[in-house]
Amino acid sequence: MAYVISVNLGVARETDASEVGVTGIDKRPVAEPVYVRDPGARDTGLGSGLTGDAVCDRRHHGGDIQAVYAYAREDLDWWSGELGRELPGGCFGENLTTSGLDVTGALMGERWRIGDDLLLEVTDPRIPCGTFAAWMAERGWVKTFTQTARPGAYLRVLSPGTVRAGDSITVVHRPDGGVTMGEAFRAVTLEPALLPRLLTADGVTEGFRDKARRRLIGRS
Numbered sequence: 001m002a003y004v005i006s007v008n009l010g011v012a013r014e015t016d017a018s019e020v021g022v023t024g025i026d027k028r029p030v031a032e033p034v035y036v037r038d039p040g041a042r043d044t045g046l047g048s049g050l051t052g053d054a055v056c057d058r059r060h061h062g063g064d065i066q067a068v069y070a071y072a073r074e075d076l077d078w079w080s081g082e083l084g085r086e087l088p089g090g091c092f093g094e095n096l097t098t099s100g101l102d103v104t105g106a107l108m109g110e111r112w113r114i115g116d117d118l119l120l121e122v123t124d125p126r127i128p129c130g131t132f133a134a135w136m137a138e139r140g141w142v143k144t145f146t147q148t149a150r151p152g153a154y155l156r157v158l159s160p161g162t163v164r165a166g167d168s169i170t171v172v173h174r175p176d177g178g179v180t181m182g183e184a185f186r187a188v189t190l191e192p193a194l195l196p197r198l199l200t201a202d203g204v205t206e207g208f209r210d211k212a213r214r215r216l217i218g219r220s
Contacts, residue, residue: 002098002099002101002168002169002170002171003098003099003168003169004096004098004163004164004166004167004169005073005089005097005098005099005165006089006096006097006165007030007034007050007095007096007163007164008027008030008089008090008096008097009030009034009095010023010024010026010027010028010053010054010093011024011026012024012054015131015134018057018130019057020057023057023131024048024054024093025131025135026090026093027053027090027091027094028090029088029090029165030052033164034050034051034052034053034162034163034164035050035160035162036049036050036051036067036118036120036157036161036163037049037051037157037160038064038067038156038160039063039064039067039157040063040064041063041064042058042059042061042063042066043058043063045062045064046062047062047063048067048068048095049067049068049095049157050068050163057131060129064156065124065154065156065205065207066123066154067120067154067155068096068120068155068157069093069094069096069126069155070096070098070103070152070153070154070155071092071094071096071097071098071152072097072099072102072104072152073097073098073099075103075104075150076089076091076092079150083138092152093132096163098169103181104125104149104151104152104153104180104181104185105181105182106153106180107122107175107179107181107203108122108123108175108179108180108181108184108201108203108204108205108208109121109122109174109175109178109202109203109204110171110173110175110178111158111172111173112169112171113169113170114161114163114169114170115161115162115163115167115168116161116162117159117162118159118160118161118162118163119157119158119159119161120155120156120157121155122153122154122181123155123156123205123208124153124154124205124207124208125151125181125182125184126151126153126154126185127151127188128141128142128145129142130142146189146190147190149182149186149190150182151181151182151185152181175202175203176202177201178201178203179197179198179201179204183197184198184204184208187215188208188212188215192216195215195219196212196216198212199212199213199216
């Protein structure tokens, strides 16, 4: 059974790695239920989809397409073995640490029912940035994360609701001929031969489709 292991919220902390000087990447599990809603546009909205969660760099993070970030406990455990250190829930900046769900294998446009009311839709893979690298403090982290291609998934909020640790996750829709998070990630990083598929596959967000189109134009 797929379920939420932990719900993780971050507060703004100072950093030299972000151009805005603060980051909410340090997310930690909370015991109480958290209300999740559509945060609105990235530049003018609430930032995170989770009430009480800080998104500081609104130019690159948050907004309706990246309202929630999910990462699998199974992938964190794999990374823990690779890095030789414990990786608690939330340490990758994820809002939802999941179990029993192949998050990197999730399709763009796939929909998850969590608990009684919350309905989320998988949108984009996570692209590593300098803030993530500084937070992890691992030499060559962006390159290592990219080569491994376990990006996790951003999601948008289709129906608001409350989420708590232990809530079940049910995949209620998977688009035909969809693109996985892993495939989309590899397309815009190390395997540009996959880019044309992003232009025609079901479930790809317009923003990510535009990114693929720009990459293809840049290669022509």
